[in-house]
Amino acid sequence: IERTLSIIKPDATNRNLTGKINAKFEEAGLRIVAQKRIHLTKAQAGKFYEVHAERPFYDELCEFMASAPVVVQVLEGESAIAKNREVMGATNPADAAAGTVRAEFAQSVGENSVHGSDAPETAAQEIAYFFAGLELVG
Ligand code: GTP
Ligand code: MG
Numbered sequence: 001i002e003r004t005l006s007i008i009k010p011d012a013t014n015r016n017l018t019g020k021i022n023a024k025f026e027e028a029g030l031r032i033v034a035q036k037r038i039h040l041t042k043a044q045a046g047k048f049y050e051v052h053a054e055r056p057f058y059d060e061l062c063e064f065m066a067s068a069p070v071v072v073q074v075l076e077g078e079s080a081i082a083k084n085r086e087v088m089g090a091t092n093p094a095d096a097a098a099g100t101v102r103a104e105f106a107q108s109v110g111e112n113s114v115h116g117s118d119a120p121e122t123a124a125q126e127i128a129y130f131f132a133g134l135e136l137v138g
Helices: 010-014 018-027 042-048 058-065 080-088 101-105 120-130
Strands: 002-008 031-038 070-077 114-116
Touching: 002 018, 002 080, 002 120, 010 018, 010 058, 010 070, 018 031, 018 070, 018 080, 018 101, 031 120, 042 058, 042 120, 070 080, 080 101, 080 114
Parallel strands: none
Antiparallel strands: 002 070, 002 114, 031 070
16 A cells, blocks of 8 residues: 655635546545645745755746645555546646546646645655644554
């Protein structure tokens, strides 16, 4: 059993899509074992997306992530990292498969409704960035 970090991004919380998005995760067999709504500062968003610091869209990405509340959550299940990314769809909604979160809800490559960890090491780091061990209730 695996765990992954999921974030429902500001474009989605602004449009009241949290429930619709989480229904897709739950239907795919992923279980929400921790969850909270927070409003990141730009600095906190910057630290989370530090790996992208050299990319041209970094500043825009950090501004966006701090522009409204997000829902951070831990999803648990068999192959949760890959399964979450499958349900999310491609980064750019124009490339996302039909039925995925990004195909249905994302507004652009930047404002793409959800984040999901991309590997076991980053999942562990990202979960620890937002949650203490006792907050994960399987
Ligand atoms: P995450 O789950 O959010 O990490 O998405 P990803 O793994 O599909 O994409 P990646 O890690 O490559 O990029 C991280 C985030 O940066 C994306 O989800 C987008 O929100 C944003 N991003 C990526 N490419 C672009 C871009 O070309 N322009 C803008 N404005 N944002 C981008
Ligand atoms: Mg990524």
